[in-house]
Amino acid sequence: MVLGLAHIRALPTSAASDWALRHEDLEAAISEDKAKGLIPFFACASVGTTSSCAVDPVPEIAKVCARHGLWTHVDAAYAGCAAICPEHRSLFAGLEAVDSFQFNPHKWLVTTFDCCAMWVADAGALKEALSLTPIYLRTPANGLDYKDWQVPLGRRFRALKLWMVLRMYGAEKLRALIRHHCAMAAWLADQVRADPRFEVVAPPRLGLVCFRLRDATNATNAQLAAAVNATGKMFLVATELDGRTTLRLVVGSPQTQPRHVSAAWDLIREQAAALLQQELTGAATAATVAARAG
Numbered sequence: 001m002v003l004g005l006a007h008i009r010a011l012p013t014s015a016a017s018d019w020a021l022r023h024e025d026l027e028a029a030i031s032e033d034k035a036k037g038l039i040p041f042f043a044c045a046s047v048g049t050t051s052s053c054a055v056d057p058v059p060e061i062a063k064v065c066a067r068h069g070l071w072t073h074v075d076a077a078y079a080g081c082a083a084i085c086p087e088h089r090s091l092f093a094g095l096e097a098v099d100s101f102q103f104n105p106h107k108w109l110v111t112t113f114d115c116c117a118m119w120v121a122d123a124g125a126l127k128e129a130l131s132l133t134p135i136y137l138r139t140p141a142n143g144l145d146y147k148d149w150q151v152p153l154g155r156r157f158r159a160l161k162l163w164m165v166l167r168m169y170g171a172e173k174l175r176a177l178i179r180h181h182c183a184m185a186a187w188l189a190d191q192v193r194a195d196p197r198f199e200v201v202a203p204p205r206l207g208l209v210c211f212r213l214r215d216a217t218n219a220t221n222a223q224l225a226a227a228v229n230a231t232g233k234m235f236l237v238a239t240e241l242d243g244r245t246t247l248r249l250v251v252g253s254p255q256t257q258p259r260h261v262s263a264a265w266d267l268i269r270e271q272a273a274a275l276l277q278q279e280l281t282g283a284a285t286a287a288t289v290a291a292r293a294g
Helices: 023-035 058-068 079-084 086-092 123-130 159-194 218-230 258-293
Strands: 042-046 071-075 100-103 117-120 198-200 208-213 237-241 244-250
Touching: 023 058, 042 058, 058 071, 079 086, 079 100, 079 159, 117 123, 159 198, 159 208, 159 244, 159 258, 208 218, 218 237, 218 244, 218 258, 244 258
Parallel strands: 042 071, 071 100
Antiparallel strands: 100 117, 198 208, 208 244, 237 244
């Protein structure tokens, strides 16, 4: 096992950096590992984390890795799709300095699962690490052999569906789709800010909005997500940011229209009102019982 969980060190982030990894923390962690006799060799930065769509400072992280001789990889599984829009390319600053970059077209480019695109700065290093040449695999041909670019020997034709999407939609229609989703998410973020019962927890980015009931417990926010999901009309996934249960709504389906996002927000508010009223009634009942007992 080369990259098993026992060998991976996750570095903490916080609201102070909008949940992005601080390059100073990476530098300190590398120095600490070296002092313990360990050999750090790989660092993974994120552009668009799952929980909050945070963007790590790739240029600074790449410099730290270069100083210490680490392979720098950038995971942009979801957000990488937005790179087709010029207005979002600032999120990807510093990619020219990294060793590899990956994103998943099946997340936001109308491509069926699974489809992952990866670039490497030095293909030779990748092939040297993964190539196998037992006698039964040797051929007189010296051409490109993609078995040397991956762990499995077999390889499905995943690229065909992406090629078909690009041919059928074209770059402009794909850009329009992403812009449409981002606009709907921005509208939702404005609605959350306008409701004093709620707060936006992380800076809204691309199609993701992270929010929660203001001044409510983690249990109450988890109950809100469960109540919304129990209706069967939409599905919310919660996460934890700085120990606070946070609700996540992402706009990403090609079929999603403004009326769907509006209906989703109405449902969330409706369930929140019912939940808060239930808690208020319960608190009042408890106070009455306590008064009688006193």
